[in-house]
Amino acid sequence: MEFSREKRLKARLAGDRRGDLYPHSLQFYLQPPTENISLAEFENFAIDRLKLLKAVENLGVSYVKGSDEYKSRLEREIRKLKFPFKALVEDDYDARRKDHISHFILRLAYCQSEDLRRWFIQQEMDLFRYRFNELTGDLVEKFLKYVNLSYGAISKEVKEKLAVQLLNSTPGLNGAKVEELEFYKVPLQEAMDLFRVRRVYLLNAFTYVPQTDIVAIVLNNYRTKLSKALALTARSLPAVQSDERLLPLLNHLSHSYVGPDYSIQKSIGKISLEHIDALSVKSFPLCMRQLHRALRDNHHLRHGGRMQYGLFLKGIGLTLEQALQFWKSEFIKGKVDADKFDKGYAYSIRHNYGKEGKRTDYTPFSCMKIILSNPPSQGDYHGCPFRHSDPELLKQKLQSYKIPPTGITQILELVKGMHYQLACQKYFQLTHDVDDIGFSLNHPNQYFAESQKLLSGGREVKKEPSEPESSQQKLSSQKSTSSCSIPISSNTEADTELEGLDAYFTED
Amino acid sequence: MDTPCQGFMPGSLPDLLPLYYRRLFPYGPYGRWLSYGGVVKNYFQRREFSFTLRDDVYVRYQSFNSPQELEKEMQKMNPYKIDVGAVYSHRPSQRNTVHMGAFHAQEKELVFDIDMTDYNDVRRCCSSAEICSKCWILMTIAIRVIDRALMEDFGVRHRLWVYSGRRGVHCWVCDDSVRKWSSAMRAATVEYLTLVKGGSETVKKVNLTDPIHPFISNSLSLVEPYFEEYALVGQDILGSSESWEKVVALVPEYILWLLLREFPKKHDSIQRWELLKKKMEKCKPCHAEWEIMLQYCFPRLDINVSRGVSHLLKSPFSVHPKTGRVSVPIDLRKLDQFDPFAVPTISCLCSELDMAHEEEDGEKENEAEPEPRRRTRDYKKTSLAPYVRVFEQFVEEMDKSRKGELLKRSDLQGDF
Numbered sequence: 019m020e021f022s023r024e025k026r027l028k029a030r031l032a033g034d035r036r037g038d039l040y041p042h043s044l045q046f047y048l049q050p051p052t053e054n055i056s057l058a059e060f061e062n063f064a065i066d067r068l069k070l071l072k073a074v075e076n077l078g079v080s081y082v083k084g085s086d087e088y089k090s091r092l093e094r095e096i097r098k099l100k101f102p103f104k105a106l107v108e109d110d111y112d113a114r115r116k117d118h119i120s121h122f123i124l125r126l127a128y129c130q131s132e133d134l135r136r137w138f139i140q141q142e143m144d145l146f147r148y149r150f151n152e153l154t155g156d157l158v159e160k161f162l163k164y165v166n167l168s169y170g171a172i173s174k175e176v177k178e179k180l181a182v183q184l185l186n187s188t189p190g191l192n193g194a195k196v197e198e199l200e201f202y203k204v205p206l207q208e209a210m211d212l213f214r215v216r217r218v219y220l221l222n223a224f225t226y227v228p229q230t231d232i233v234a235i236v237l238n239n240y241r242t243k244l245s246k247a248l249a250l251t252a253r254s255l256p257a258v259q260s261d262e263r264l265l266p267l268l269n270h271l272s273h274s275y276v277g278p279d280y281s282i283q284k285s286i287g288k289i290s291l292e293h294i295d296a297l298s299v300k301s302f303p304l305c306m307r308q309l310h311r312a313l314r315d316n317h318h319l320r321h322g323g324r325m326q327y328g329l330f331l332k333g334i335g336l337t338l339e340q341a342l343q344f345w346k347s348e349f350i351k352g353k354v355d356a357d358k359f360d361k362g363y364a365y366s367i368r369h370n371y372g373k374e375g376k377r378t379d380y381t382p383f384s385c386m387k388i389i390l391s392n393p394p395s396q397g398d399y400h401g402c403p404f405r406h407s408d409p410e411l412l413k414q415k416l417q418s419y420k421i422p423p424t425g426i427t428q429i430l431e432l433v434k435g436m437h438y439q440l441a442c443q444k445y446f447q448l449t450h451d452v453d454d455i456g457f458s459l460n461h462p463n464q465y466f467a468e469s470q471k472l473l474s475g476g477r478e479v480k481k482e483p484s485e486p487e488s489s490q491q492k493l494s495s496q497k498s499t500s501s502c503s504i505p506i507s508s509n510t511e512a513d514t515e516l517e518g519l520d521a522y523f524t525e526d
Numbered sequence: 527m528d529t530p531c532q533g534f535m536p537g538s539l540p541d542l543l544p545l546y547y548r549r550l551f552p553y554g555p556y557g558r559w560l561s562y563g564g565v566v567k568n569y570f571q572r573r574e575f576s577f578t579l580r581d582d583v584y585v586r587y588q589s590f591n592s593p594q595e596l597e598k599e600m601q602k603m604n605p606y607k608i609d610v611g612a613v614y615s616h617r618p619s620q621r622n623t624v625h626m627g628a629f630h631a632q633e634k635e636l637v638f639d640i641d642m643t644d645y646n647d648v649r650r651c652c653s654s655a656e657i658c659s660k661c662w663i664l665m666t667i668a669i670r671v672i673d674r675a676l677m678e679d680f681g682v683r684h685r686l687w688v689y690s691g692r693r694g695v696h697c698w699v700c701d702d703s704v705r706k707w708s709s710a711m712r713a714a715t716v717e718y719l720t721l722v723k724g725g726s727e728t729v730k731k732v733n734l735t736d737p738i739h740p741f742i743s744n745s746l747s748l749v750e751p752y753f754e755e756y757a758l759v760g761q762d763i764l765g766s767s768e769s770w771e772k773v774v775a776l777v778p779e780y781i782l783w784l785l786l787r788e789f790p791k792k793h794d795s796i797q798r799w800e801l802l803k804k805k806m807e808k809c810k811p812c813h814a815e816w817e818i819m820l821q822y823c824f825p826r827l828d829i830n831v832s833r834g835v836s837h838l839l840k841s842p843f844s845v846h847p848k849t850g851r852v853s854v855p856i857d858l859r860k861l862d863q864f865d866p867f868a869v870p871t872i873s874c875l876c877s878e879l880d881m882a883h884e885e886e887d888g889e890k891e892n893e894a895e896p897e898p899r900r901r902t903r904d905y906k907k908t909s910l911a912p913y914v915r916v917f918e919q920f921v922e923e924m925d926k927s928r929k930g931e932l933l934k935r936s937d938l939q940g941d942f
């Protein structure tokens with residue numbers, strides 16, 4: 019729905035009474051933001067939320083969700099990125115605003131495919147669960163009323179009558195607890211996740227939910243609303259995509275990882291071609307090791323593989339001359355003669371180095387890009403082995419690389435849960451014999467850099483990936499340990515005003 | 527009406543179907559059922575029907591302006607099988623004229639499909655697609671368990687249970703609210719109703735943990751009365767060492783050895799089961815005795831049939847092309863007496879009809895009556911009659927509760 023000018027104006031005026039706009043630290047994000055924001059703020063918000071969701075994903079796999087460790091680490095992240103973390107803080111308008119706007123920006127970037135939507139919903143749900151559970155009893159009541167989810171608690175008499183059934187339907191209760199807990203009578207459809215696994219008493223189309231499980235009801239409701247909203251956003255996406263300022267930004271966000279893009283290397287020219295075979299075993303992530311092996315075996319790689327592997331090699335420091343030599347020496351062992359190579363393939367290699375065509379300096383692919391775009395088909399070796407291999411084949415491959423069986427089980431478990439990057443992280447741990455790798459893996463070149471750092475016993479060989487040189491093209495946000503940059507098209511100015519985001523969200 | 531009934535020959539179907547669709551199919555109640563009172567606009571018109579014609583030619587996405595038009599088409603095409611699908615956003619027959627992506631399934635009855643072949647690991651009387659009166663008890667149990675849960679737990683009112691015509695049963699849940707359920711809700715319901723999990727690779731398919739949910743204890747009290755007749759007598763699951771090994775694999779190990787030692791001393795399955803139960807008394811936190819009962823008797827639902835809103839299911843009163851038996855509604859008040867082998871075949875019905883007409887022709891008294899009235903009474907001359915009666919009662923029940931609902935609503939409005 020596109021708001022009329024008038025309505026928008028009103029909303030904006032109302033927004034001046036800042037307290038009214040965000041009465042709670044938590045919300046279902048039902049109304050898109052109506053204010054105009056600068057492109058710079060747009061980006062910063064988006065990147066910060068992406069960082070937060072990434073942290074949510076990582077913590078959810080490394081720690082038991084809801085455990086003290088999980089909660090304190092997540093709180094630290096939320097605090098660091100300046101999102102609302104304590105429900106009671108009165109004056110956190112800025113944090114609530116950031117929470118609101120950044121959520122809606124990521125909706126735009128993450129509505130585009132089933133995979134993206136699923137990932138986004140999962141992380142948002144986990145984040146929401148954490149924040150809801152932090153609310154005090156009083157605020158829970160208030161919030162439930164605010165989102166129209168207040169259910170009537172059953173009377174003492176009803177509870178006594180149903181005591182045995184309630185006790186038997188609700189794991190982890192005892193008689194005393196049944197007596198002291200409030201039970202709410204919730205319509206069947208709103209308690210799907212609870213009755214599905216028989217965690218509540220179900221009678222005549224109503225479930226009887228103890229107050230301790232009300233969070234499941236709220237999440238169920240939130241999930242429904244969010245997935246509907248994402249589907250609607252996806253339908254209105256053509257309107258967003260016609261905005262040339264936003265399109266590259268959103269695409270980058272959805273393919274994005276948080277961290278440097280490895281397009282420029284200080285170590286350029288420090289790799290010699292003879293070492294690549296050894297490096298591919300020691301320091302390449304599985305995807306690149308697979309591509310290297312396939313290239314050596316077949317003396318050929320198809321386009322998808324040449325792109326993914328070629329840009330990776332560029333990222334680890336191969337010069338254009340080295341790259342030409344490397345590919346040529348391999349291809350001419352196969353069906354391609356030198357002349358054909360120079361006329362055909364050499365062009366695309368120079369192209370990757372920005373020496374041909376549009377002269378774009380292509381950046382190596384991030385994990386997200388490899389996982390989400392251009393899946394391999396028959397005869398291809400690119401892609402993410404954790405995402406695109408048959409689990410049985412992956413298992414065999416890992417066995418042949420001498421990964422211990424327990425490690426393989428752990429990796430396959432992560433793959434099953436669709437945590438491909440974490441599976442890769444596990445592979446790193448196992449091949450480097452470390453317990454905690456101390457970084458969150460987002461990029462094959464990051465994998466290589468971290469591996470080299472570790473193997474050389476320090477930082478001599480490689481420094482932290484450098485800051486981008488062409489800073490006028492890259493808006494870097496605050497410098498933290500993992501520096502963060504996001505390239506946007508050069509015709510945008512940092513202070514460009516964006517019309518209210520609400521124009522991009524339809525209601526149906 | 528004890529007409530001698532010849533066996534059904536699948537080859538005779540093309541000759542019999544025209545008669546069946548012209549004279550016997552209960553169009554009246556059928557049309558009333560799927561119109562749902564005409565409350566929602568174009569509800570019948572947006573319903574998908576699918577016909578299976580000769581040589582397995584499958585025609586999907588058919589829709590009709592009225593039950594009468596459906597009737598005409600059935601009499602013209604004489605389908606071997608009729609399936610009922612979802613109510614769509616647009617008329618299925620016009621789906622190509624709407625904008626791509628806009629055409630989608632909106633509503634359908636919640637359906638369950640229980641098929642005897644899913645029990646092949648726990649019945650020894652028959653193989654694959656065969657059934658007999660011994661294993662039919664499994665269907666009886668399934669209907670009892672699922673129907674109770676639908677009624678008491680899910681608060682559902684209108685359930686139509688139908689014999690599939692061969693080796694299983696279908697259930698159509700028709701309440702207004704349920705027809706609107708999302709596929710997630712349907713899947714959640716099947717999950718709630720499922721206790722037997724795992725394929726041929728899983729030995730122990732039922733695992734109970736404390737506390738025992740009321741759904742499970744309620745179901746157990748329905749399964750228990752049938753267990754002896756089905757499992758101990760009919761299937762004789764503890765009759766020989768070969769068969770009891772499968773059963774004792776489901777109990778804790780230290781009891782397993784006790785049982786293996788003492789079973790040979792007992793005479794039959796019933797005695798051995800008594801022994802097992804006694805031994806299990808000492809084993810406090812485990813429920814192996816119940817787990818065995820459930821693994822052998824508890825309903826096994828096909829989640830894929832129930833989950834998809836657009837999934838098709840064989841229509842009631844469609845003829846099973848292999849057996850010739852009509853897919854008839856089951857009267858739950860006489861569930862234990864229901865005999866799948868007594869369900870009339872199409873050849874039966876046709877010869878009953880012929881016979882009735884020979885008698886009539888002799889008397890020549892119905893001549894003056896108009897054709898339609900004669901036709902509505904035709905099925906009453908055959909053994910299809912009691913099944914149509916069950917169906918009519920089901921449709922009447924729905925009409926009644928719809929009227930009650932309307933009355934309630936107009937009363938409410940009267941208050942304002």
Ligand SMILES: [Zn+2]
Binds near residue numbers: 651652656661662
């Ligand atoms: Zn049998």
